[in-house]
Amino acid sequence: MFDFLSTKNFRDLHDHYLYWVKIFFLTLVLFGLILSLFISPADYLQGDTARIMYVHVPASWLALQVYAVMSVCGIVTLIFKARIFTLIAKSVAPIGFTFSLISLFTGSIWGQPTWGTFWTWDARLTSMLVLVLFYIAYILTWKITSQFQLAEKLTSIIALIGLANLPIIKFSVDWFNTLHQPATIKLTESSTIHPSMLTPLLVMFFAFVVFSIIVFLIRFKLESLNLKINSNNK
Amino acid sequence: MTDKVKKRLYIFLVSIITIIIIGKFILDSLQKNVVYFFSPTELYNSTELPNGLIRVGGMVKKDSLVKNGNRYQFIITDFKQEINVKYTGLKPNLFVEGQGAVVEGRLKTRTSLEAETILAKHDENYMPKEVADALKKSGDWNKKYGK
Numbered sequence: 506m507f508d509f510l511s512t513k514n515f516r517d518l519h520d521h522y523l524y525w526v527k528i529f530f531l532t533l534v535l536f537g538l539i540l541s542l543f544i545s546p547a548d549y550l551q552g553d554t555a556r557i558m559y560v561h562v563p564a565s566w567l568a569l570q571v572y573a574v575m576s577v578c579g580i581v582t583l584i585f586k587a588r589i590f591t592l593i594a595k596s597v598a599p600i601g602f603t604f605s606l607i608s609l610f611t612g613s614i615w616g617q618p619t620w621g622t623f624w625t626w627d628a629r630l631t632s633m634l635v636l637v638l639f640y641i642a643y644i645l646t647w648k649i650t651s652q653f654q655l656a657e658k659l660t661s662i663i664a665l666i667g668l669a670n671l672p673i674i675k676f677s678v679d680w681f682n683t684l685h686q687p688a689t690i691k692l693t694e695s696s697t698i699h700p701s702m703l704t705p706l707l708v709m710f711f712a713f714v715v716f717s718i719i720v721f722l723i724r725f726k727l728e729s730l731n732l733k734i735n736s737n738n739k
Numbered sequence: 740m741t742d743k744v745k746k747r748l749y750i751f752l753v754s755i756i757t758i759i760i761i762g763k764f765i766l767d768s769l770q771k772n773v774v775y776f777f778s779p780t781e782l783y784n785s786t787e788l789p790n791g792l793i794r795v796g797g798m799v800k801k802d803s804l805v806k807n808g809n810r811y812q813f814i815i816t817d818f819k820q821e822i823n824v825k826y827t828g829l830k831p832n833l834f835v836e837g838q839g840a841v842v843e844g845r846l847k848t849r850t851s852l853e854a855e856t857i858l859a860k861h862d863e864n865y866m867p868k869e870v871a872d873a874l875k876k877s878g879d880w881n882k883k884y885g886k
Contacts, residue, residue: 619831
């Protein structure tokens with residue numbers, strides 16, 4: 506059913522295109538940084554503090570999206586036993602984990618001057634912390650379970666349970682009263698951000714996506730070769 | 740699809756539906772318990788005043804902020820009910836009249852509160868200063884943007 510997705514295809518992508526993807530990423534991130542640090546205007550109320558969002562927002566989006574990818578891979582792994590999805594989920598987990606940490610960290614440096622506190626237990630911040638804990642649980646389960654078949658099942662279940670947390674993170678600012686502001690960029694309505702600040706944000710987001718792809722290709726190759734060696738040794 | 744895959748698919752679907760139903764119950768109970776702050780109206784309508792530290796959120800009413808050294812006095816409003824707040828200490832930069840704020844402290848009466856912490860609540864609007872000025876000048880300034 507998933508024959509077109511062979512581990513070899515992904516490894517070929519890594520071997521043939523990684524160099525160009527890296528160059529593309531460097532151009533994009535350089536362009537994005539110049540846009541967001543120098544060309545985009547300061548916010549009318551927050552001043553230059555608002556520039557943290559050019560890192561904070563893409564990191565948070567990706568932390569959620571990577572987790573969604575992991576959960577979907579977990580579902581497919583559990584039902585169809587397609588090994589490649591296990592490898593995909595295992596390879597992207599550290600990417601999402603790092604982004605979720607970046608999100609919390611940049612958020613708290615922004616929170617101190619803006620709100621007056623580094624941390625507060627409101628629904629958005631707490632649910633984001635829960636996401637970090639799910640990432641930790643997922644990665645640790647891979648580390649401490651020596652049997653691949655068992656680890657595959659356990660981690661898929663963890664990824665699946667954590668899926669319930671994603672809508673809570675996304676809609677916490679609408680459902681509960683939180684200190685964190687509601688979403689600025691909306692899919693269904695017009696966004697409440699000026700175009701001169703939206704452009705750098707989107708460029709940075711795409712740069713982060715390309716970066717994730719680079720790390721994914723490298724990690725996927727590593728994980729798939731690891732698996733091959735381990736199964737050959739048995 | 741083999742029978743095994745079908746069986747796993749059924750188990751999966753049933754468990755997803757169960758999880759969604761459980762999740763719905765959890766959310767419903769959270770809705771009542773995960774209150775980060777009360778609005779002045781909620782406090783006004785509550786039959787029993789909460790004891791201990793509570794948080795109240797709303798707009799800092801315009802022209803209500805009185806500063807005396809590091810002592811502040813202001814009114815938090817949700818445009819229906821108001822609450823008088825007294826606070827001593829440093830205030831966050833973005834704590835200004837016409838913007839949202841959350842204050843943490845103890846209630847003295849139904850409409851007055853002794854704050855221990857104040858937090859500025861930022862809204863979701865981002866724009867350059869020139870645009871904000873132009874909007875104010877042209878009169879297109881939306882009330883919800885604040886001051």
